[in-house]
Amino acid sequence: MELTYKDFCNEIKKGRLLGLKCEGCGKVIFPVKSFCPDCGGNKLKKIELSKRGKIKTYTVIRVAPEGFNPPYIVAIVELPEDVLVMGNLDFDPEKAGLFLLGKEVEIGYKEVPGDKYSGGGGIALLFSLVE
């Protein structure tokens, strides 16, 4: 794969949010794939994605999977490249509301240790509101 999850994690820790771009049709691709879903091409190159986007939707998780500490916000953010990313919003869950929709966020990350079923740890994107 041109971009593995391990590389994705290593790069975000260096401040770069990576995705792929199809050299055949120009489509920006996220999450990572080995073929372009639009044209079927396999010439995909790593690109750096914007680290700013807008909140498309969100929820406050109050009943969580084992290993997570509720309440916390999960949000989907739309990037200018027309791709979506999921992560946590660094914001008081008790103050969350529909006003969050469309708000601009900056994209960082947090390390998640994982559990015995997760194949090691990973990262969750962490969004913070841009004022």
Next chain:
Amino acid sequence: MREVAIVGVGMTNFGKHEETLLEMFGDAANEALLDAQLSPKEIEALFIGNCLGDFAEGQANISPFCASVIGLKDIPTIRVECACATATVAIREAVLTVANGVYDTVLAGGTEKTLVMGTPFATRTFAMASDSRFEGFAGITFPGAFALMAILYSREYGVPLEVLKEKMAMIAVKNHKNGAKNPKAHFRKVITIDDVKNSIMVADPLQLYDCCPFTDGAAAVVITTLEKAKRICKKPVVVAGTGLASAGAIIDQDIPRIKAREKAAKVAYAQAGMTPNDIDVCELHDCFTIAEIIATEGLGFFEHGQGWKAVDKGETDIGGKIPINPSGGLKARGHPIGATGAAQVYTIAKQLREEAGEFQVDGAKVGMIDTLGGDFSVVCNLILKRGW
């Protein structure tokens, strides 16, 4: 391809079971074989749905044991896992093998135990059906995934969230009203809109009564050629069309629509030579109240962005324009995930045979099954019709 029919159906009560996965499957298979008046010896292959046996009982590789528990050996057995769509996919695979002449008579179904895991661990195992890297580490849950959809639906279609929530509550009330009439349902109690509104928040804006429960149960169906079915049974239920489609992570989808469903349904309708207007009764995937609204649109019963109005007018009630989930749906019948699709087939077969008792839809001749797995990444549809 040969025409295929369902000649026997069986289902345990849904709820909390002391019985094991295999014992529940044995009971459901026994009822199905009795219904078909066939000996297990006539079963040539077994397609069993089970998602979480590995976690609930430490039981992997369940399919050969499912055959063994009904006294069968030396037959091919296949375990299917597609999250909550598991059993429907197992049944579809079984139908395809019979249609293509691989086998004449097969058994398919599902068995699942979730309650023994407790809520935090069960929530963890359900969440495993999302993308483990790009979604899982954010702590997404299934109520969470549909909560994201509810907010997006409200915004995309300009339906104020409090209005949408009122209609969602009415769907919970409708499905509980139906479930109260179903002797095999997990919840057999009527609820009110206030019960929904007073329940705890699970994933904003979804409250506890917007969510289906964790449930144990099993269901099984006997599938054979229509030719054989006509010889051995008075009311064979024909599999008129099937569809199955997939998608990637939520962030890879065209939300709030569920395109996998739209494709699966389109294929099933085309194969059946039918349109949504031909469907008399539908059991669909109401894992959450918002999910019922989105499903009724994706299956073509209502326009996109309009499905939320249906419950208000009684259009989805028993006796309405398109009765949705007369058995109580996942909400009230319960949701033992790997068995749910087989329970939907059980209940639609009963409807077409006019054996659904108190929740019978009068004169139902064509029924549809809709089952969704993961965070909208797999949807399987079946269209069943009377074969007599």
